[in-house]
Structure formats: structure tokens, C-alpha cells
Amino acid sequence: MPNSYSDPYQRIQQLIADHQCVILDGGIATELQQIGLKDFRLSDKQLWGTWGLYNAPRATLDVHRRYIDAGCNIISTDTWAIMNAPEMEARTSVASAGPSHWMDIARLGVRLVRQAIDEAGKKDQCAVAFSLNGDVDNVQRQGTLELLARVFEEDPPDLILMETLSLIRENLTFPAIEMMLGTGLPVWLSFRRCRHGVCGVYGQHWGGPEGDLFGRAARRFEKMGIGGLMINCLPIDHVPDMLPWLRDFTDLPLGVYPNLGHYLDPGWKFDDNVGPEDYARLALQWREEGAQIVGGCCGVTPEHIDAARRALANTKPGCTSGRLAKDSTSAKLRADRKAKAPARWLDDKQRDLFPLSFPEIVCDRGVFQPTQGSFLLWKYLFNSGVGKGKRCLDVGCGTGILTIQLALNGARQVHAVDIQREAVANTLANAFRNHVTDRVSGAAVDLYTYLPEQKYDLVVASLYQMPVDPMGEFIGHRPVDFWGRNLLDHLIRLLPDMLADKGTAYLMQISILSQLATAELMEAAGLESRVIDFSFHYFGPAFDENIDQIRRVEQMSDAYHLEFGQDNAIVMYLIEAKLKPKQSA
Known part of the structure; x- marks a missing residue:
């Protein structure tokens, strides 16, 4: 165990004292993807980039060399997912060449960075940061941290970087940090947080209201002896105003290293719209907000880092303590609620309603069956006949009842997507049963990674919505859903890219989700919306299991449900959304 801080780390401290910007490296795992390694699929299920230490150490070494050539002051080990490795090794063979032990992999991670630094002749100029995903959510992972301390006795890095932290758990987060401080090595922390609180890799805000909990935690980190505090692995548009807010609570060195692009699971979609010089301009903005450490996370390349380093040379961090974030509150929208007329034996189109002309739908095993919300939306499609001659998109198609009805309504094209x-196969089979295969196509996609290839005249979606307590165990880049609205919110943000100029979307929302939050998102996305129908549904087992979280959300927002004695019910709303007319110049 080192008795004092290493020379490279002392140089980092001096750079900060001299008001020079410390340059951290960028994404390692995403660079391994760029190389095109055989059998490498960038995923939380395959130890993220740490897979490279098991199967492609030479490629990992080459990535380190490129970041050293870019002028980084700190090079991170390729060990971000090392905390998952003991569990992964217990289930399957991680290395293609045979058994490997995660503690040896941790040592290799340090040695490869040392080798790259030594080869470049920068032994005293570059510090080695041991990277680990710092979310410790169970006792087993506390034991893994204890064993890592033994690794550091033989192969110590210059500092430990506990990164991509999220929730702050009194009985887990602080003991884990204390354990790493007990090694005698400097410890830096980095959280995936913005001014709105905990957020996900796509920018979802999922942690619930916290007030200044994180700011007070930052103060506590400083008293514990932490050496630096940063934010990482979040979209670039979530960076502004975070560092000035943190500066009110702590004098720790502050830094930022966000993502560029989107996680596809597996794989990473790089952002071609933000080149090296664009990233450098962003880095200057973060510097003006007080950043003393600047780097990059997933999707940020050595070229981005090199451009940022050159732009930040001879700059000083801004002093913006006390500047509040610019909170923008959208106007509160009022929805027009129109109840559907009671069903008649014959509708206004003179269609026989007994028996109802419902499509022939077979529900395959394992496929999510239609919900009451799906039936509400189907009823509107049936009654209105919308979609004739239109290009339509069904998001979260399930068994395909909405897809089939749009095709029966005379749609020119219906594209069905589902994770x-x-x-998707069930939907296409049901299209065959209803003789509409010539107008129906389908694809398995993740909504969070979905990039629409065309504009649609009509979009329909009845998505899963359920508030979930975030304090349970979770691993990886995907967030849990405190408010129950992650999918709905993401779809609303995508609608401007999905809808044609005069296009329309029909979305289902349940009453245990905030109406105000939906209205604000619609306004921010440039959409006008209204309620065109609603119905009622008694709680099922899933709602009963999450009743405590549902009540918590209702206490914190305008969400609600109805109670009838011992029974609970929700209201299901059908929302119509359209792009706002463009203002003439």
C-alpha cells in the first residue's frame, strides 16, 4: 500500500492548483467497438468494455496509447464493469481462451495502462485511474471491493475512479467509498446526475425528487477526503448548470465527461453531428462553468479529447458559484375531454355492433396481451376509421390489434415495432389471418435506440406504464422507472421526428402518471394535445404490488387513482397530439 500519493497524482494536484485543466481520457469500450473486434458486442451483458481485458488486451493497450497521444493527463483502466465480473464468471466463461480470474484481470488493467504510459515516455506525466462502476447495491459487491483492495497492494493505480454512480444509499454508498479510501489511494467520484437529479444514459430523470441531497452529499464527500467530484455518462445537453450548482456545496475539484451518441444494446450509435471542434467548443462552455477536469465517456474519441485539450490550454475555470440554473416552466395546458357516446346496435356508419367486428387476433405464448388501454385505442380507431390512405406506425405492437385495425381502415402502410x-412475429401472423399482409411490415426495435427512417401520417401507442421503487437492485446503463413514464416520455420526445407535417399521434396514458408532466413535455416538443376519450380499469396484480410507489408518486405530483371501498381503479386517457402550426415569418 502506498505511504504517500504518487508523483503522477501529485502532478495532477499541481495542475489543478495552477488553474490548468486536467484532461481525462474518453470512452474505451466504444473505441473497442470502432476497431471491430470479433465476437465483441458492446453490452452490459458482456461486461461492457472490460470484455477487452479478457479477450483482446492488445486492442485495449492500443486504445490507451491513442488517448496518451491525445495528451491526456489521466488514463483510465478498462475495468468499468469489474464489479460484475465475479458474478459473470460464476455463470459462464468470459474469456475465449479459457478460464480467467477477475482479480488477475484487474491487475492486467493497471499494467496495460502503465505499459502504454511507459512506452510513450510519460511515466511522470500521466496518472493511472482505476475505473469501476461504483454502484454497490448488495453485500456481495462490498466483498468484491474488499478484494480489490488486495489487488491494489501489489499493483496500485495512482487513483481510484468510482464512476457512473447514481443513487446515494446511506448503508451502501458511503461504506463503499470509505472502503476505497482505506486503501490509502486518492479516490475520485463521478455521478450520472444533472440539475434535475438522477438521470439515465438517454437522459431520463428517474430518481424522484431529492432537493439538495446530492449537494449535501458532495459536502460530505469532501469531508471524507475525496479528491475530485464529476458527472459522467449522460447526454451533453444535461451538463449545463450542474457544476455551478455543485460549487455552492463543495470546494472539491469538479469535472465533467459526458457521452456522445446513444446506447443500442448491444452496440453504440456514434453522434456524427458533434465533431472534435464542436466538442472543444462545448468543453470551453463547461470550463466557463467551473470545470477543472474535462474528458469524455461513451462515444467520445481520442480526436474529440485532443481537440478539447488544445482548446482548453491556458484557460482558467470560471467562477460561477451561486448561479442558479435557468428553470423553464412550460405553460399548463388544459385538455378537452370528450366521452364517447354509448355504443348502439348500429353505429353512425351503419356497421353492425352485435357481434362486434373485431379483428381475428391470436395471442402467442409469451407475447404481451392487449390491455384495457389497447382496447381504448382500438375502439377509437374502429369508431373513427382514421388511417385510410395514411402511412402509419404502431409503437409497441404486441399482438397487433392496432396494426390490424389501421390496415382494415384502409391504411396505405402500417409499420409495427416492438422490443x-x-x-412482431405475432403481429405479422395476425395480419395474415385478417388478409392485410400486403400493407403491414414489422421490426423488433428498442424504443430508446429507435431512429425513425421516415415520417408517418399517423402514430399509435399503448405503452407499459408502472411506477417502480428505484431502491431495488439494478445493474447497467438502463434506469428503473420511479414515475412510471419513461417509455411515454421518450416517445413524446421522438414524435417531432416521427410525424409528418400534418401528422397525428394517438397515445394512451393512465391517471397514475402526471397530466402536468405530459403537458409540459408536449409543449417542449412543439406539440399540441387534447384528450379525446377515457375509460376506467380496476387495479390488477401488478398495480397492487406497486401500490406504495403509486401512492408516493401521487403525493409528489397531480397523478391520481379512484377508490371504491377496498377496490382501486385508474382512469385511462386517450390523447391526440399534433405538431403545432409553424409560425409565418
């Missing part, structure tokens, strides 16, 4: 391949 489950079995659901």
Missing part, C-alpha cells in the same frame, strides 16, 4: 421479436 420483443415474438410480438
Whole structure:
């Protein structure tokens, strides 16, 4: 165990004292993807980039060399997912060449960075940061940290970087940090947080209201002896105003290293719209907000880092303590609620309603069956006949009842998407049963990574919505859903890219989600919306299991449900959304 800080780390401290910007490296895992390694699929399920230490150490070494050539002051080990490694090794063979032990992999991670630094002749100029995903959410992972301390006795890095932290758990987060401080090595922390609180890799705000909890934690980190505090692995548009807010609470060196692009699971979609010089301009803005450490996370390349380093040379961090973030509150929208007329034996189109002309739908095993919300939306499609001659998109198609009805309404094209391949196959089979295969196509996609290839005249979606307590165990880049609205919110943000100029979207929302939050998102996305129908549904088992979280959300927002004695019910709203007319110049 080192008795004092290493020379490279002392140089980092001096750079900060001299008001020079410390340059951290960028994404390692995403650079390994760029190389095109055989059998490498960038995913939380395959130890993220740490897979490279098991299977492609030479490629990992080459990535380190490129970041050293870019002028980084700190090079991170390729060990971000090392905390998952013991569990992964217990289930399957991680290395293609045979058994490997995660503690040896941790040592290799340090040695490869040392080798790259030594080869470049920068032994005293570059510090080695041991990277680890710092979210410790169970006792087993506390034991893994204890064993890492033994690794550091033989192969110590210059500092430990506990990164991509999220929730602050009194009984887990602080003991884990204390354990790493007990090694005698400098410890830096980095959180995936913005001014709105905990957020996900796509920018979702999922942690619930916290007030100044994180600011007070920052103060506590400083008293514990932490050496630096940063934010990382979040979209670039979530960086502004975070460092000035933190500066009110702490004098720790502050830094930022966000993502560029989107996680595809597996794989990473790089952002071609933000080149090296663009990133450098962003880095200057972060510097003006007080950043003393600047780097990059997933999707940020050595070229981005090199451009940022050159732009930040001879600059000083801004002093913006006390400047509040610019909170923008959208106007509160009022929805026009129109109840559907009671069903008649014959509707206004003279269609026989007994028996109802419902499509022939077979529900395959394992496919999410239609919900009351799906039936509400189907009823509108049936009654209105919308979609004739239109290009339509069904998001979260399930068994395909909305897709089929749009095709029966005379749609020119209906494209059905769902994260489950079995659901897409079920939809296409039901299209065959209803003789509309010539107008129906389908694809298995993840909504968070979905990039629409065309504009649609009509979009329909009845998505899963359920508030979930975030304090349970979770691993990886995907967030849990405190408010129950992650999918709905993400779809609303995508609508401007999905809808044609005069296009329309029909979305289902349940009453245990905030109406105000939806209205604000619609306004921010340039959409006008109204309620065109609603219905009622008694709680099922899933709602009963999450009743405590549902009540918590209702206490914190305008969400609600109805109570009838011992029974609970929700209201299901059908929302119509359109792009606002463009203002003439």
C-alpha cells in the first residue's frame, strides 16, 4: 500500500492548483467497438468494455496509447464493469481462451495502462485511474471491493475512479467509498446526475425528487477526503448548470465527461453531428462553468479529447458559484375531454355492433396481451376509421390489434415495432389471418435506440406504464422507472421526428402518471394535445404490488387513482397530439 500519493497524482494536484485543466481520457469500450473486434458486442451483458481485458488486451493497450497521444493527463483502466465480473464468471466463461480470474484481470488493467504510459515516455506525466462502476447495491459487491483492495497492494493505480454512480444509499454508498479510501489511494467520484437529479444514459430523470441531497452529499464527500467530484455518462445537453450548482456545496475539484451518441444494446450509435471542434467548443462552455477536469465517456474519441485539450490550454475555470440554473416552466395546458357516446346496435356508419367486428387476433405464448388501454385505442380507431390512405406506425405492437385495425381502415402502410421479436412475429401472423399482409411490415426495435427512417401520417401507442421503487437492485446503463413514464416520455420526445407535417399521434396514458408532466413535455416538443376519450380499469396484480410507489408518486405530483371501498381503479386517457402550426415569418 502506498505511504504517500504518487508523483503522477501529485502532478495532477499541481495542475489543478495552477488553474490548468486536467484532461481525462474518453470512452474505451466504444473505441473497442470502432476497431471491430470479433465476437465483441458492446453490452452490459458482456461486461461492457472490460470484455477487452479478457479477450483482446492488445486492442485495449492500443486504445490507451491513442488517448496518451491525445495528451491526456489521466488514463483510465478498462475495468468499468469489474464489479460484475465475479458474478459473470460464476455463470459462464468470459474469456475465449479459457478460464480467467477477475482479480488477475484487474491487475492486467493497471499494467496495460502503465505499459502504454511507459512506452510513450510519460511515466511522470500521466496518472493511472482505476475505473469501476461504483454502484454497490448488495453485500456481495462490498466483498468484491474488499478484494480489490488486495489487488491494489501489489499493483496500485495512482487513483481510484468510482464512476457512473447514481443513487446515494446511506448503508451502501458511503461504506463503499470509505472502503476505497482505506486503501490509502486518492479516490475520485463521478455521478450520472444533472440539475434535475438522477438521470439515465438517454437522459431520463428517474430518481424522484431529492432537493439538495446530492449537494449535501458532495459536502460530505469532501469531508471524507475525496479528491475530485464529476458527472459522467449522460447526454451533453444535461451538463449545463450542474457544476455551478455543485460549487455552492463543495470546494472539491469538479469535472465533467459526458457521452456522445446513444446506447443500442448491444452496440453504440456514434453522434456524427458533434465533431472534435464542436466538442472543444462545448468543453470551453463547461470550463466557463467551473470545470477543472474535462474528458469524455461513451462515444467520445481520442480526436474529440485532443481537440478539447488544445482548446482548453491556458484557460482558467470560471467562477460561477451561486448561479442558479435557468428553470423553464412550460405553460399548463388544459385538455378537452370528450366521452364517447354509448355504443348502439348500429353505429353512425351503419356497421353492425352485435357481434362486434373485431379483428381475428391470436395471442402467442409469451407475447404481451392487449390491455384495457389497447382496447381504448382500438375502439377509437374502429369508431373513427382514421388511417385510410395514411402511412402509419404502431409503437409497441404486441399482438397487433392496432396494426390490424389501421390496415382494415384502409391504411396505405402500417409499420409495427416492438422490443420483443415474438410480438412482431405475432403481429405479422395476425395480419395474415385478417388478409392485410400486403400493407403491414414489422421490426423488433428498442424504443430508446429507435431512429425513425421516415415520417408517418399517423402514430399509435399503448405503452407499459408502472411506477417502480428505484431502491431495488439494478445493474447497467438502463434506469428503473420511479414515475412510471419513461417509455411515454421518450416517445413524446421522438414524435417531432416521427410525424409528418400534418401528422397525428394517438397515445394512451393512465391517471397514475402526471397530466402536468405530459403537458409540459408536449409543449417542449412543439406539440399540441387534447384528450379525446377515457375509460376506467380496476387495479390488477401488478398495480397492487406497486401500490406504495403509486401512492408516493401521487403525493409528489397531480397523478391520481379512484377508490371504491377496498377496490382501486385508474382512469385511462386517450390523447391526440399534433405538431403545432409553424409560425409565418
